[in-house]
Amino acid sequence: xxxxxxxxxxxxxxxxxxxxxxxxxxxxxxxxxxxxxxxxxxxxxxxxxxxxxxxxxxxxxxxxxxxxxxxxxxxxxxxxxxxxxxxxxxxxxxxxxxxxxxxxxxxxxxxxxxxxxxxxxxxxxxxxxxxxxxxxxxxxxxxxxxxxxxxxxxxxxxxxxxxxxxxxxxxxxxxxxxxxxxxxxxxxxxxxxxxxxxxxxxxxxxxxxxxxxxxxxxxxxxxxxxxxxxxxxxxxxxxxxxxxxxxxxxxxxxxxxxxxxxxxxxxxxxxxxxxxxxxxxxxxxxxxxxxxxxxxxxxxxxxxxxxxxxxxxxxxxxxxxxxxxxxxxxxxxxxxxxxxxxxxxxxxxxxxxxxxxxxxxxxxxxxxxxxxxxxxxxxxxxxxxxxxxxxxxxxxxxxxxxxxxxxxxxxxxxxxxxxxxxxxx
Numbered sequence: 001x002x003x004x005x006x007x008x009x010x011x012x013x014x015x016x017x018x019x020x021x022x023x024x025x026x027x028x029x030x031x032x033x034x035x036x037x038x039x040x041x042x043x044x045x046x047x048x049x050x051x052x053x054x055x056x057x058x059x060x061x062x063x064x065x066x067x068x069x070x071x072x073x074x075x076x077x078x079x080x081x082x083x084x085x086x087x088x089x090x091x092x093x094x095x096x097x098x099x100x101x102x103x104x105x106x107x108x109x110x111x112x113x114x115x116x117x118x119x120x121x122x123x124x125x126x127x128x129x130x131x132x133x134x135x136x137x138x139x140x141x142x143x144x145x146x147x148x149x150x151x152x153x154x155x156x157x158x159x160x161x162x163x164x165x166x167x168x169x170x171x172x173x174x175x176x177x178x179x180x181x182x183x184x185x186x187x188x189x190x191x192x193x194x195x196x197x198x199x200x201x202x203x204x205x206x207x208x209x210x211x212x213x214x215x216x217x218x219x220x221x222x223x224x225x226x227x228x229x230x231x232x233x234x235x236x237x238x239x240x241x242x243x244x245x246x247x248x249x250x251x252x253x254x255x256x257x258x259x260x261x262x263x264x265x266x267x268x269x270x271x272x273x274x275x276x277x278x279x280x281x282x283x284x285x286x287x288x289x290x291x292x293x294x295x296x297x298x299x300x301x302x303x304x305x306x307x308x309x310x311x312x313x314x315x316x317x318x319x320x321x322x323x324x325x326x327x328x329x330x331x332x333x334x335x336x337x338x339x340x341x342x343x344x345x346x347x348x349x350x351x352x353x354x355x356x357x358x359x360x361x362x363x364x365x366x367x368x369x370x371x372x373x374x375x376x377x378x379x380x381x382x383x384x385x386x387x388x389x390x391x392x393x394x395x396x397x398x399x400x401x402x403x404x405x406x407x408x409x410x411x412x413x414x415x416x417x418x419x420x421x422x423x424x425x
Contacts, residue, residue: 032072033089034157034337036117037098037109040082042129044108046309050290052083052104058148064101065150070094072153075162077124077145079138080182080289081131081308086121086145086158115334118161122330125165126172128323131312132185136176137208139169157337164336168329183212185311186261186285191220193283193304194259198222202257203242204250204271205264206232209287213261214240224253228264251275259283262292269294278302285311353387 039052061076073088085102089095099106112120120129125142127134146162178184190201199221203213206227214236217223223242225232231244245253254260255277262271265288272294276282279302286293286307297303361383371379 032157033092033095034114034117034161035085035087035089035095036112036120037085037087037102038082038112038120039084039102039104039109040129041309041312042082043110044104046291046307047295048104048108049081049083053078053290055103056083062150064098068094068097068101070097073149073151073156073158075145075149075158077142077162079130079141080287081312082124082129084121084124086117086161088151088153088157115331118334118337119327119330121161122165122168122326122333125162126169126326127176127180128326130182131308131315132180132182134173134176134180135182136169136173136180137182139166142166142169161333161337164329164333168326168333171329172326178212178215181209181212181216182287182311183209183263184216185315186287186306187213187216187220189306189311189314190259190261190283190285193306196258199258200224200256202226202250202253202260204247204260204262204292206230206244207263207265210261210263211236213263214242217242221259224257226250226253254282257282259285261285261287263287264292271297273297273300276300276303350391353391357383357387 039049041049044052056076056078058076061074065071065074070090071087071094072090073086075086077084077086085098087095087098095111099109102109121142123129125139127136127138130138142162143166146159146166149156149158149162151158173180190199201217201221202224203210203217204226206225210225211232214223214225218240223240225237225242225244226247226249227244228247231246232242236242237244254275259282262285269291271284271292273296276284276297278300282303284293284297284303284305286305289308291307293305293307295305295307298305361379368379
């Protein structure tokens, strides 16, 4: 698949000699290229992903965008177990620049192009690539990535792509049950590892994921929700049977807990070995990225730490469902993007025709005599309308030509038809 650049055409209003010289320079119009770069637990370790996530910030992405030529648009997507880029490039030659600046091992970045990139992003948005298949949070992250697209293109393509992927996820699953969440995956692992009825479980963090954990543990455990500032609503606590305590009492609660799940966003490995009791077995499940629990706690003989990498390794192989519809929606979006990505050629054709129109008007002026303002306007409107009508069929033909080298060659030849003849010095 391809996309949108600023093609070179003969400048409007040049002298005949300058225009003649310009006709010998090859047009640089070309379709842009769409790429997706993935760094995830599928391609790298959790340690590598955490290091990468700390280095790649929105500010850094904007700096790379400013310094790397040939990039029309870039979007950054981050979730709990992936960092991905969507790139709209003027040519394939612009891709190595991004590969060079991006941190992490080169072979840990998986690259997709064109239709394959579209299909992958639709799968990501629909939760097909998530730890919990079909989970709903990722579609919001995809939609947010679309709102943060960095672009210098007048008609952003990546925004439409990412919004389309999130909308497709909404169509496939308008509502997502708690069983399709990372919280449910964590709870299933906890119950498999804690060999006692009604374990005492701390849920550190009372946000969306923390609440989902509490809901999934209803009737399975004695739950305490640890909150930072605002306690959960009494109605939620009654429904789930959980109690709530402030984070300031974390040490006290850990002293009697059988397990703890971190569902907060404080990151920076805030829970460390000195914070943990050493007199009884303790299961810890860390859902943070960056991690909330220092991996060094594994050295404690009484502690069993499960992180995202462990959960990913134990995930259940998904059963394919609704993928035929997902493929259909991805193909429809891909077809739509094909037209947008060919706009550089359409713009080049129109500019070339406009240059020819103006040059012919200039040549005809000595024979037109003195014109008043209304006559000038009438001639301008007439010639513009004629060019627009003449371009309708060629424009559709340009868009219908196949992608690849053969299509590019045919488009380039079409542009040559609108170049004024070389008239010499």
